[in-house]
Structure formats: C-alpha cells, structure tokens
Amino acid sequence: MPTLYCLSLRLPFAVPAPADQQAGRFRVLPVRATTVLMAIAGSRFERGMNAVVGRVSRVRWFRALLLHPVVARPGYWFATLCGLIWGAVLSLGRIRPQGGVIVARKCPRWAFGRGGTTIGAVFLTRDALSAGILAHEAVHRAQWKRYGLALIPLYIAAGRNGLTNRFEIEAGLERGGYIR
Ligand SMILES: [Zn+2]
Numbered sequence: 001m002p003t004l005y006c007l008s009l010r011l012p013f014a015v016p017a018p019a020d021q022q023a024g025r026f027r028v029l030p031v032r033a034t035t036v037l038m039a040i041a042g043s044r045f046e047r048g049m050n051a052v053v054g055r056v057s058r059v060r061w062f063r064a065l066l067l068h069p070v071v072a073r074p075g076y077w078f079a080t081l082c083g084l085i086w087g088a089v090l091s092l093g094r095i096r097p098q099g100g101v102i103v104a105r106k107c108p109r110w111a112f113g114r115g116g117t118t119i120g121a122v123f124l125t126r127d128a129l130s131a132g133i134l135a136h137e138a139v140h141r142a143q144w145k146r147y148g149l150a151l152i153p154l155y156i157a158a159g160r161n162g163l164t165n166r167f168e169i170e171a172g173l174e175r176g177g178y179i180r
Pocket residue numbers: 136140167168171176
C-alpha cells in the first residue's frame with residue numbers, strides 16, 4: 001500500500017508491519033528513545049535548577065528572605081489552595097484530613113507521581129493510604145510549610161532519584177515505598 005509505504009519511510013517506528021507489531025518491536029524502540037530523551041532533558045533541567053539554587057543560596061540575605069516564615073507560609077497556603085482545587089477537580093472520593101495530611105483520594109493516576117503527590121497540605125492519591133505512606137507525606141507537608149514555594153526548585157535540584165533526594169530521605173524512604 002503506497003500510503004503505508006510513505007508513512008513507514010517517514011515514521012519507521014510508527015507504522016509497524018503486523019509481524020513486527022506482534023513481536024512488539026515498534027513499541028519498544030520509541031519508548032526507549034523517549035525515555036532517553038526525557039532523561040537527558042530531565043538531568044539538564046535538574047543541573048540548571050541546581051545551579052540556580054546554588055547561586056541563590058550563596059546570597060545569604062535573599063535565602064533568609066525566601067525561607068522566612070512571612071514569605072514561606074503564604075507560599076504553603078497557596079500550594080495548599082492549589083492542591084485543594086486540583087483535588088476537588090480530580091478526586092472521586094471525599095477530601096478529608098487523615099494521618100497528618102488532607103487526603104484527596106481516588107484521583108486518576110496521571111495526576112500524580114508514584115503512589116501520590118503532596119502539594120502543600122494536600123495529598124493527592126488513588127488509594128495509597130497506609131499509615132506509613134501518610135506519615136511520609138506528613139513530612140512532605142512539613143517541608144512545604146518550612147520552605148513554602150521554594151520547595152519546588154529545591155526539590156527538583158535535589159534530584160529525581162528518590163534514593164538520593166534529601167527531601168525523600170527526610171520523609172523516610174522505606175515508608176515512602178522507595179525501598180523495601
Ligand atoms: Zn516522598
């Protein structure tokens with residue numbers, strides 16, 4: 001079929017022949033390419049954020065200002081408001097306090113990373129509600145409270161690898177599901 005042939009020339013991975021499709025070859029290749037690209041972009045972003053955080057934290061008065069409760073606390077409230085709105089839109093369950101956080105349960109999986117994500121005081125999850133996970137997320141809530149919106153660049157600069165990310169280590173790797 002000419003159309004298919006043209007397409008397959010332009011997009012060799014997108015138009016698999018039935019045999020290849022069965023073998024799963026075309027699924028594997030683009031996924032790997034995407035993963036690699038995302039890892040490169042991600043680590044660049046991480047390095048960039050690290051540089052910014054490093055530069056900012058060297059300016060003492062600015063760092064003190066950003067982390068002062070008068071600045072950090074409204075950031076935490078704002079993050080909590082965002083978490084509540086996000087939860088109200090996505091959650092199919094009741095939003096209520098539990099285990100030191102405000103839980104927005106039954107959220108779709110694409111709405112958060114891993115088992116769930118804490119934004120301000122709000123923990124968005126589908127069904128990760130064990131005592132250990134909630135205790136882990138309560139520490140993240142305390143981090144939001146301490147750092148305010150500065151937690152976002154600080155967390156990114158700390159790296160995507162949970163095992164070495166200082167905020168995840170502080171929250172507890174085991175109860176956060178990073179190690180068993
Ligand atoms: Zn965590």
